[in-house]
Amino acid sequence: MISEKRGREFYILAAFFGLFVLFLYGPLSAVFILSFQGPNGGLTFPLNGVSLHWFANLFETQAVGDFGGSFFRSFTLGLMVMVVTVVVSLLAGLAFRRKFRGATALFYLAIASLVVPSIIISLGIGVLFQQFGFQPAWYSSAFGAHLTWTLPFGVLIMFAVFNRFSPSYEEAARDLGASAWQSFVHVLLPMIAPSLIGVGLFGFTLSYDEFARTLMTSGTYNTLPLEIFGMTTNVTTPVLYALGTVTTLFSLLIIGTSIGFILSMNRRRRRK
Numbered sequence: 369m370i371s372e373k374r375g376r377e378f379y380i381l382a383a384f385f386g387l388f389v390l391f392l393y394g395p396l397s398a399v400f401i402l403s404f405q406g407p408n409g410g411l412t413f414p415l416n417g418v419s420l421h422w423f424a425n426l427f428e429t430q431a432v433g434d435f436g437g438s439f440f441r442s443f444t445l446g447l448m449v450m451v452v453t454v455v456v457s458l459l460a461g462l463a464f465r466r467k468f469r470g471a472t473a474l475f476y477l478a479i480a481s482l483v484v485p486s487i488i489i490s491l492g493i494g495v496l497f498q499q500f501g502f503q504p505a506w507y508s509s510a511f512g513a514h515l516t517w518t519l520p521f522g523v524l525i526m527f528a529v530f531n532r533f534s535p536s537y538e539e540a541a542r543d544l545g546a547s548a549w550q551s552f553v554h555v556l557l558p559m560i561a562p563s564l565i566g567v568g569l570f571g572f573t574l575s576y577d578e579f580a581r582t583l584m585t586s587g588t589y590n591t592l593p594l595e596i597f598g599m600t601t602n603v604t605t606p607v608l609y610a611l612g613t614v615t616t617l618f619s620l621l622i623i624g625t626s627i628g629f630i631l632s633m634n635r636r637r638r639r640k
Contacts, residue, residue: 453571461526
């Protein structure tokens, strides 16, 4: 068996991928390791002992920073954005299955916010709220700003899903006597449920990590990304690394739970 000689392009791509992995996981690995500094450890290497001291310090009253409050606000805001993104993206996908006047203009209007700088949208929404006499807050102005970021992605995903979805399944259900609502609940919804979970997970992640569109719209109270950014200039202990490790593990837990749920749904569907 003759093995093909790998060309120069293979090694260039391999080197690029190696740099990509280094830039992606290198900082995360450094933060993870430094979060286990001893009680007298600092913000840089080498480690001065190994302990869980800074993880325990997260649950204590901090001189600077509000971990619990900012996490609650980010988590709640992420759930709000997730629910609205899933519902609106599903309705948009259903609506665009049929052609109607103005569909093209409406589509481009819906995704236009993806090409506008995030900080401009944040500034515009914050100024607009103030001009109308409303106080910007994480549950109102920031909520709207996050939707301008998550909805276009959700709509695009659902468009791709429905473009590959054959209406023959629904037509067969209707021929067997099912109503439009029954065919939607018992035929269409179970088939696109994994995609909806993906849209929800994507929307939650984008909202939970969003910084630029929250900067001018969160009002008096910070979300977790803003709190972490503010702490970088004030906190001089590895507690910041411990917070980064906890939030990263929390994100991975959410992703893993969603993937497990999707896999279990697929297994149950195959058994039927």
